[in-house]
Amino acid sequence: MVKPRVTRIEKGMSKQSDRPVAADSEILEQRLGQLDGILREAVSVCIGYSGGVDSAFVAAAAVRTLGKANVLAVTALSESYPENQRRTALDVAARFGIPHIELRTDELNDPRYAANPTNRCYFCKTELWGRLVELARERGLATVVDGSNADDSADHRPGALAAREHGVRSPLQEAGLTKRDIREASRALGLPTWDQPASPCLASRLPYGIAVTNGRLRQVEDAESMLRRLGFGEFRVRHHGDVARIEVAPAEIGRALSLAETLVAGIRALGFDRVLLDIEGYRRGALNEALVLLPAGARDA
């Protein structure tokens, strides 16, 4: 059974608290029951596994429901995948007995991806899901699944089109599980990812139209590592060409200002000319805000 014992739903527990939430634990139990049924129907699964909140949960749930022999979690390693995320993925897989492999992907060598159009994710995910469908076939796994959740359908996600084109299923989304549900259920399962900040790939820090290069991705990764070492919780370093724009949680803006000298010295040393602090703080999908200025046809993959 997937079902962890859910004891309570806390208001404000999720850092994505503006998202749809489960009204109470009964609804969450119901959704977890649906997840259990969806996984059983899938028979055996090959999971696109980044080690983030969602994919860690679906992988752990799959092992509980289907058994190790019917699960394979696959992490795609590339320049856009943060090293700290990889450590989490390895740790969770080891601690929760999730069969796990890594494979190299090479999206930076696809000029359609590297040009960083608004549907950049489509090209990355096309490669990823193509590789996983092939791998699943080789290993005799019936279904390829991802960690998309019920909140994700509200976002601009051209990668979802690639998933659909490859027949990838989204058990969490199909079960109606929101991010908050997943955090609560992850906590009940003992997953260390339950309160982990959202962790999209490093290329998401580059505004559309700014070419994705290994050098820029390393600048972002190193700058964010610095913020992590300084104790910030949820944050992003957005790469605007010669400018680094830091987003931290609104409650941490004061602390970021008090560390201005340290931040400027550290981030300029990475090659940025200017270091700016966003006064409105961290916002999930902040670079997608630009999409409202684009014609609808330009937004979708």
Next chain:
Amino acid sequence: MRDTPNDERLTAMAGLLEREGIAYEGVAVAGAHDDVAVVRTRDVDADRLAAIAKRIRALGFRYVTIDLETVAGGAA
């Protein structure tokens, strides 16, 4: 004070800061897409700036920021 030819947006932003009584040393536009508003100030009132961020964005910016180098007291 400014590193963009878009004087109109900068003038409007400076005017807004003055009307709101928010101290600043300069304003600028940054970013590869010229969509980042920059307020240069050593004496940051983050709450008040955040409160008018939406109005600054309405002047034609996507993001409103503080120049940390000015905060740190370095050369802007």
